[in-house]
Amino acid sequence: MKSKQTLFEAIDWGIFSIGGILAAFLLPANIVVTLLLQQPIPRGPLATLPALSKLYLFILLVGVAWHAMHRIRFVLFGFGLSRYRRGVTAAAMVALALIIVFALEVISSL
C-alpha cells in the first residue's frame, strides 16, 4: 500500500538518478562543444537523423534540469525550508514544467 507521497518522491528520485548519470558522463563534453567551441547546433553524422539528435538534446537537458531541481529542492529543505515542503515542491515542479515546455519548443523546431 503505497502512499502518494512515497510514490512521488520515488519517481522524482528515479529520474534524478538517471539525470545524474547523464550529467556526469555527457555534460562536460556538451559544455566544451556548445559554449567553448561555439558549436551549439548538432552537425555530426548522427545529426543527419534529426530525430536522434533532438532526442539526445531533450533527454540530456531535461534529465540534467530534473537532477538539478531535485538537488536544489533538497538543499532548500536542508536549510530549514522543509517546513514549507508542499510549497517548495510545487514551485520546483512548476519550474521544471516550464523548462520542459521551453525545451520541447526550442528542440522540436531545430
Added chain:
Amino acid sequence: MSVKEPSRYWWLRRRKYIAIFLRELSSVFILAYVLLYLLILAQLQSGVRGLVTQFAMVPFVALSVTLLAFSLYHSITWFLLLPRIQPMKIGKIVLSGKLALIANLGGLVVASLLIASLIYGVHILSAG
C-alpha cells in the same frame, strides 16, 4: 530549562561539509547551463544575434569555464559516490574507490569524444 543551541549550520564551517555543499551547489550551475544552451538555440533559430555575440568574449569564456568546472566537479563527486552503493567490478575484481573513479573518468572521456564527433560534428582528429 532550555539552553541556547549552537547554530544549526555548524557544518558550514567544516571543510568536508563545504566540499559536499559545493557538490550540491554544482546543480545550480548545471541548471544554468541548460537554460543558457536553450536560450542560445532559441536565439539562433529566431535569427536574432546570438547570445554568444552579445556577450563580450572574456566574460563569456569565464562563464563557460566556470560552468565546465562545476560540471566536472559534479561528475567526479558522482563517480566517487556510486561505488559506495554498488562496487564496480571488472569480471570478478572489485575496483577500489580510486580505480573506480579512474575507470569512470575513462568512460567520461570516451563518451565526450563520441558526443563531440557523432552528434556535434567536431573534428577530433583534424590536423589543424
Added chain:
Amino acid sequence: MIEPLHNFPVQKDLVVDIGDFMEKLARVKPWIISERERALEEGEYLQKPEELEKYEQFSACINCMLCYAACPVFAGDREFIGPAAAALGYRYNLDSRDEGANERLDLLTRDAGAFDCTFVGECSTVCPKNVDPALALQRLKIDGALTSLKSLMRRGK
C-alpha cells in the same frame, strides 16, 4: 573542544534530549513482523549463515547518535528520520524471518524519510561500528523507487 552532541536540544552542559531519537527508533517497527502467530510447537525460526550475513552489519548499531550529530540534513530538518533509524528499519527488511518489508519500506520512504537523505555520507564516516547507515539509506531509496515502479505498472494493467 568538548561540546554537547550536535543537532540535539541541550538540556544542560553536555546533556542533550534524546527523546526524538528514541521515538524514531521505535517508529520503524524494529521487530519481526509475521503474517500469523507462530505456535510454540513450530519451534524457533531457522536462519542460514548467508541469511544472517545479509543484515548483520546493520544490526551492529549501538545507538550512540554520532550519525545524527554528523548529519547536515538532520541539522536543518529535525523531522528527518535519520541514519540510525533507517539502518535499523533496513536491518529488519533484510531479515529472512521478517514479513513486514513493504510496510516498513513505505513508512521509511515518506516525507522526511529516506528520500530526504542527500548522501553526504558523514554518518557512515563517524559510525564507530561500521554499520554504514548511508548505504542503508541509498538502498532504501532504490527499493522504494523499484516498488513504486512495480506498483505503477500493476495499476496500468
